[in-house]
Amino acid sequence: MQRLKSFYITEVVPSLSEMFSYKNVNQIPRIEKIIINRGFDESCENAKILDILVNEMNVISGQRVVVARARKAIASFKVREGMPVGMFVTLRGDKMYSFLDRLINLALPRIRDFQGLNSNKGFDGRGNYTIGLSDQLMFPEIDFDKILKVQGMDISIVTNCKTDKEARFLLKCLGMPFN
Template sequence: MTRLEEMYKEKVVPELTKEFGYKSTMQIPRIRSVHLNIGLGEASQNHKLIEEAVDELTRISGQKAVVTKAKKSIASFKLREGQPIGCRVTLRGDRMWDFLEKLINFSLPRVRDFRGVPDKGFDGRGNFTLGVREHTIFPEINVDQVERVKGMNITIVTSATSDKESKQLLSLLGMPYRK
């Protein structure tokens, strides 16, 4: 059990129960999964980019990344159906908690001019999406070996029914929101 998971069980659950007045433990919001996604539109011409992105996302997440392919052909983007255009990973369980702890405590503070995470990434159903401009903020990535800096989307899927509950859950876990 990770440090963040212990904190969730010991501190966050009682705090959320007190604040929102849950009657059952099943009502208490929890984190279900974390999805990582790197989209590489220019990879349709350069297949080496996809292999590099899969390797880096695998190192960041600790789990093998899956290549995503185009669903439709779009002539203006020189894209054909079935061409590789990115990679993704879904984390659950211990790997999810390890990644969240690393994201909150190590990676986000390494962002240049970091003033906090914007709280506009909620979808209305309690899920939070965060965009990272440089994947080099993660400690597993050696900046000297990176050919091209890639952006990344991180989606945290929760069981919360509202954005307010989800934001409170994530901020109690230590997510540094902008003031």
């Protein structure tokens, strides 16, 4: 069992049930999935750059990514049909807890001048939290010498919480560094 998952079961579940006084065990909030998303620009038409970016994302997430391709051609955006426009991966279960543990304890503290994540702007009103990262160099799995292009990503943490207050407390108990 992952370290963060066992911490959630032993420490976070009792504190959540005490704080919000849930009557049923199934009412206690939990993290459902984590979605990592990255968009492309014109330089990714090159297959070599695309393969390198996909491999980076595979290493970061620990799972194979899906390359999203354009369904229709849009001339004003210089997009042709079938052209790669982004990639995403959905993590669930043990891989999700492993990635979240690495994100909280290894990657976020490596950001230069890191003061904590903004706890007011990232929530969507339904208990989901989204982080926008500007580059991939903060992850320890990435080798600085093999980077061709610095590119950011969006990380969405989807919970089954009803309110942002519950989700904020859940993520804070798991160790998310809010300011």
